[in-house]
Amino acid sequence: MLNCGIDIGSTTIEIVLHDGKSIVGKCMTLSGAFPAEHAKKAFTGLLVDLKLQRSDVERIVATGFGRNYFDHADRVFSEITCHAAGVVAQIPNAHTVIEIGGQDSKMMQLDDEARVRDFVMNDRCAAGTGKFIETVARTLNIPVEETGELGLLAPKGCEISSMCAVFAETEIVGLLHQGASPESVLRGVFNAVARRILGMAGRIGMRDEIVFTGGVAKNKGVLRALQDITGHEIRVPVEPQFTGALGAALLAASEGSRTNRVSQTSVQAIA
Amino acid sequence: MTTMDTQELLQKVGVNLELHDQLIAYNNKLFEATIRSAPNRPTAMKYFDSGFHASHASRVGEILDYRTKGGKSIGTFCIYVPDEIALAADVLPIPLCGGSHWPVDYADKMFPRDICPLIRSTFGMAFSGTCPYKKLKDATVGETTCDAKKKAWDLLGFEVMEVPQKKADIDRELWLSEVIRFRGFVEKLSGVTVTAERLKETIKLVNRRRRVLQAVNDFRRLPNPPISGLDALLVSQVALSQDIQTFISGCERLIDELQRRVGEDISAYEQAGPRVMIAGTPSPMGNAKVHFALESSGLRVVADESCTGMRYYRDCVDESADDLAGMMKAIADRYFSIDCSCFSPNKERIENILKTIEEYHVDGVVHNILSFCHTYNVEAKIVDTALGKVNVPSLKIVTDYSFEDIEQLKVRIESFGELIQPKQLQRI
Numbered sequence: 143m144l145n146c147g148i149d150i151g152s153t154t155i156e157i158v159l160h161d162g163k164s165i166v167g168k169c170m171t172l173s174g175a176f177p178a179e180h181a182k183k184a185f186t187g188l189l190v191d192l193k194l195q196r197s198d199v200e201r202i203v204a205t206g207f208g209r210n211y212f213d214h215a216d217r218v219f220s221e222i223t224c225h226a227a228g229v230v231a232q233i234p235n236a237h238t239v240i241e242i243g244g245q246d247s248k249m250m251q252l253d254d255e256a257r258v259r260d261f262v263m264n265d266r267c268a269a270g271t272g273k274f275i276e277t278v279a280r281t282l283n284i285p286v287e288e289t290g291e292l293g294l295l296a297p298k299g300c301e302i303s304s305m306c307a308v309f310a311e312t313e314i315v316g317l318l319h320q321g322a323s324p325e326s327v328l329r330g331v332f333n334a335v336a337r338r339i340l341g342m343a344g345r346i347g348m349r350d351e352i353v354f355t356g357g358v359a360k361n362k363g364v365l366r367a368l369q370d371i372t373g374h375e376i377r378v379p380v381e382p383q384f385t386g387a388l389g390a391a392l393l394a395a396s397e398g399s400r401t402n403r404v405s406q407t408s409v410q411a412i413a
Numbered sequence: 414m415t416t417m418d419t420q421e422l423l424q425k426v427g428v429n430l431e432l433h434d435q436l437i438a439y440n441n442k443l444f445e446a447t448i449r450s451a452p453n454r455p456t457a458m459k460y461f462d463s464g465f466h467a468s469h470a471s472r473v474g475e476i477l478d479y480r481t482k483g484g485k486s487i488g489t490f491c492i493y494v495p496d497e498i499a500l501a502a503d504v505l506p507i508p509l510c511g512g513s514h515w516p517v518d519y520a521d522k523m524f525p526r527d528i529c530p531l532i533r534s535t536f537g538m539a540f541s542g543t544c545p546y547k548k549l550k551d552a553t554v555g556e557t558t559c560d561a562k563k564k565a566w567d568l569l570g571f572e573v574m575e576v577p578q579k580k581a582d583i584d585r586e587l588w589l590s591e592v593i594r595f596r597g598f599v600e601k602l603s604g605v606t607v608t609a610e611r612l613k614e615t616i617k618l619v620n621r622r623r624r625v626l627q628a629v630n631d632f633r634r635l636p637n638p639p640i641s642g643l644d645a646l647l648v649s650q651v652a653l654s655q656d657i658q659t660f661i662s663g664c665e666r667l668i669d670e671l672q673r674r675v676g677e678d679i680s681a682y683e684q685a686g687p688r689v690m691i692a693g694t695p696s697p698m699g700n701a702k703v704h705f706a707l708e709s710s711g712l713r714v715v716a717d718e719s720c721t722g723m724r725y726y727r728d729c730v731d732e733s734a735d736d737l738a739g740m741m742k743a744i745a746d747r748y749f750s751i752d753c754s755c756f757s758p759n760k761e762r763i764e765n766i767l768k769t770i771e772e773y774h775v776d777g778v779v780h781n782i783l784s785f786c787h788t789y790n791v792e793a794k795i796v797d798t799a800l801g802k803v804n805v806p807s808l809k810i811v812t813d814y815s816f817e818d819i820e821q822l823k824v825r826i827e828s829f830g831e832l833i834q835p836k837q838l839q840r841i
Contacts, residue, residue: 207820222828246821258832263825265811265818 143200147390148181148215149224150208153244153272154357155181156384157188159199160391167192168384177208185214203394205386207245219393221386222250222261228389229353230256232379237349240339240368240376241385242358244272247335249342251349262342269305270338272358277307278331281314282324293328293363300330305338332367340371352376355385419470426473426549429542436543437469439515440699443816447705451641453681457670458644460663464651468698472655473545479505480549485603488546488553490535490562492720493576493751495592495744497730500615500657501607502599507546508653509553511535512699514814516543523568528561529785530813531697536565551602554595558755559788572598578757580749589745596741609737616730616740622657625664626726632671633715634773639674640667641681642691642714643704649721650698686711687833690775692766692796694783695720700814703781703822710826712833716773718766719781724751727765754788762792763799770805777833779826780809806833 144166149156151173159167169191171184181204189196204215205224212218221241229236230252239250247270250261268274279286293299300322304310314327335358352374358364359382369376379385423433444465464472476486486505487494499506516537517530523540524533538544555566556574566573574591577584596607629648632639640648648667652660674680689712691703696719707714718724728750731743752762769775778800780793793809800807808829812818 207824210823218827220824220827220831222824223831246824258828260806261825261828261832263821263828265821 144194144198145391145394146185146199146202147224147387147392147394148185148202148204148206148212149221149384149386149390150177150181150204150206150212151243151245151357151386152207154383155184155206155208156387157181157184158384158387158391159188159192159194160388160395162395165388165391167194168387170383173208178212181208181212182214201394203390205390217394219390222248222258222263224386224389224393225355226250226252226256226258226389227392228385228387229355229379231388231392232385233351233353233377235351236353236377238343238347238352240352240354240359241356242271242335242339242354242364243356244276247271247339247342247356247358249339249346251346260346262345264338264342267305268307270335271307272356274305274307274310274335275331275358275361275364277311278314278328281311282318282327284324284328287360289328290332290361290363290365292325293332294366296323296325296329298326298329299333299367300326302327302330302334305334310334328363329367332361332363333371335364336367336371339368343372348372348374350374354378355382357383359383419474422470422474422477423545426477426545427542427547428545432541433469433543433545436513436515436538436541440469440513441466443513443699443701447701448643448647450705451643451681451708452683453641453679454644455640455667455670455674455681457663457667458647460666461644461647461651464655464660464663465647465698468651468654469545473549475656476505476507476546476549485599486550487599487602488550491556491558491576492725493556493558493748493753494554494574495595495748497612497615497619497744498592498596498607498741499599500618501612502596503603503605504551504599507550508697509535509544509546510653510695510697511538511544512650512697512814513538514699514816516541517814524561524565527785529559529694529783531695531783532561532565534697534699534814552598554598558753559786561785576753576755578755580756580761585745585749588749589742592745592748593741607737609735609740612737612740613732613735616732616744618657620729620732621661622652623726623729625661625668626652628668629664629671630716630723630726632675635675636774637678637680637682637685638713638715639671639679639681641708642717643701643708644681645714646696646701646704646717646721649717649725650696652725653721654698682708682713684711686713687776687830688713688715688774689777689779689833690714690716690718690766690769690773691722691781692718692778693781693789693793694786695722696781697721702812702814702816702819703779703810706819706822706826707779710823710830712826712830714779716769716775718762718769720753723765723769724753754786754792759792759795763796766796767799767803770800770803775805777829778805778807779829780807780811782809782811784811784813 204212209218248263511534519537519541520533553571555571730747
């Protein structure tokens with residue numbers, strides 16, 4: 143029997159179909175103006191692609207910002223629980239999870255039984271989130287996917303003092319006028335994001351292994367800055383933007399047994 | 414919406430009707446969406462629902478009538494201003510703390526934006542001409558519980574009671590002298606001398622209000638509370654705004670119904686979600702945001718230690734004294750025992766929180782802290798250290814009255830619920 147996890151985020155929607163052993167299908171779409179409709183459409187599309195019926199899917203768990211507004215879900219879980227479940231399935235020894243998505247950043251502390259013990263999350267502002275990096279990329283007129291590699295070309299980052307997505311733009315324009323290279327601006331932005339995360343770690347602590355997940359984990363510049371600033375080795379699951387949806391699918395399947403470090407999906411299954 | 418009579422009444426007390434309509438429309442919409450959205454409310458909550466609306470309608474009329482007949486009244490803010498003494502001098506205290514987000518920006522006229530929403534809401538109402546009590550008082554009595562408030566009182570020329578910052582003997586003496594000075598202040602206002610006889614009566618009366626509040630609150634200790642955290646909050650909010658006798662009767666009817674509900678095992682909740690305590694700053698009438706965010710996410714708010722919770726009614730004034738001096742001391746002692754975070758240190762608060770956790774079977778604590786309330790915000794860490802020792806998890810929410818961050822709060826709240834009750838996973 144298949145179970146489905148749908149992560150309806152502020153920017154993107156990810157869907158994972160899982161048969162209890164591995165991922166049998168997944169897809170991703172933009173949330174746009176009608177996230178619940180887009181999620182439904184993507185889910186139906188995925189079933190068609192895989193030549194499956196709705197009745198082949200036993201349970202749907204929704205997570206992400208739009209979780210409570212998706213009528214087709216059998217249950218909802220918060221992103222924090224889902225990301226933890228998704229991470230542990232791939233990296234069983236994870237104890238600290240850093241998740242940066244389109245609109246928020248979170249840090250979770252897991253105990254030896256893979257239960258979430260504590261977490262912190264950004265407040266209502268976009269500082270240290272994917273939105274912040276997106277704003278900077280737009281100011282620099284660089285596609286957001288290319289920012290990571292580009293930023294790493296700079297030997298050193300500019301000092302970015304503002305973490306506000308709105309004020310940072312003004313600051314960056316100023317830096318560019320003073321002759322700073324876009325590469326060094328990007329590197330400076332990644333350092334600023336990492337410092338923000340380090341501030342969260344100050345509140346709940348960091349314990350190996352540390353895993354970085356969510357859409358922004360695909361950005362190599364942010365990953366490098368996190369490693370430099372925290373001094374820890376940080377692992378990223380394959381396709382980190384699917385971690386929440388995978389966790390949701392596993393929670394849908396878990397039927398009485400808690401997700402634990404023993405029953406894991408292989409990392410390869412995700413790729 | 415307000416009826417014609419109410420409109421006339423509001424006009425009489427100098428309210429800007431157009432803006433007031435906007436305020437009421439905003440408040441009512443939120444009231445329906447939050448407090449009235451609870452699934453299984455006692456029918457006796459009707460009185461408290463009408464109390465919510467009455468605070469900008471019939472209650473205004475009651476106070477206007479009282480004043481037309483020569484009655485005196487004062488505006489108050491904190492729960493430090495002793496109601497017993499004011500009432501014994503025939504002075505009616507009117508708590509003015511605002512809980513609505515609607516008027517907040519009107520406070521810009523005199524106040525900076527980076528002070529707490531409670532002050533901004535209160536004065537936003539005053540400055541926008543939507544506070545119906547502005548002209549219904551002879552004086553306003555503030556207190557020194559926070560920096561922004563102190564300076565607000567100075568700016569507006571209010572009377573100020575000095576609440577000490579420590580709890581040594583010398584501070585206790587200072588507080589007693591302030592309570593005595595307050596008696597002189599209200600006596601002068603009304604021309605009525607406070608007698609031992611009269612004070613004994615008002616001590617008993619205000620204690621009765623505390624006891625009915627305690628009795629309602631006690632039901633929340635049960636495994637299946639017959640009253641929700643949202644409704645319990647409304648009861649406290651109405652206590653601050655309505656006539657004391659009517660309020661006590663309203664509570665007595667509620668207590669009877671809650672008793673019946675317990676007999677029939679009727680819970681206010683559809684699901685036995687995690688039991689949480691709200692700790693920190695007050696939620697004055699109009700604000701039920703965090704209570705709503707918690708209870709609509711499946712958590713049960715079974716205790717509230719704030720000034721719109723147990724801090725307001727936990728302790729009664731000792732009724733044993735018969736002489737005026739003894740009663741004044743008993744009153745001063747009772748108010749001095751309030752565990753506000755303005756005190757340094759504030760060990761009593763930690764003790765009270767730990768005791769409440771046991772008595773109310775609390776699974777987790779949610780710090781509900783109004784933005785810019787530094788003392789509660791910093792003290793949360795001290796509370797957390799104590800909670801860590803007894804293995805009770807906590808979540809800190811720092812927010813204002815607006816609903817713009819509700820979805821983000823719900824992510825944190827749902828995660829907190831899942832963290833407290835991981836066995837939920839087994840129910841999939």
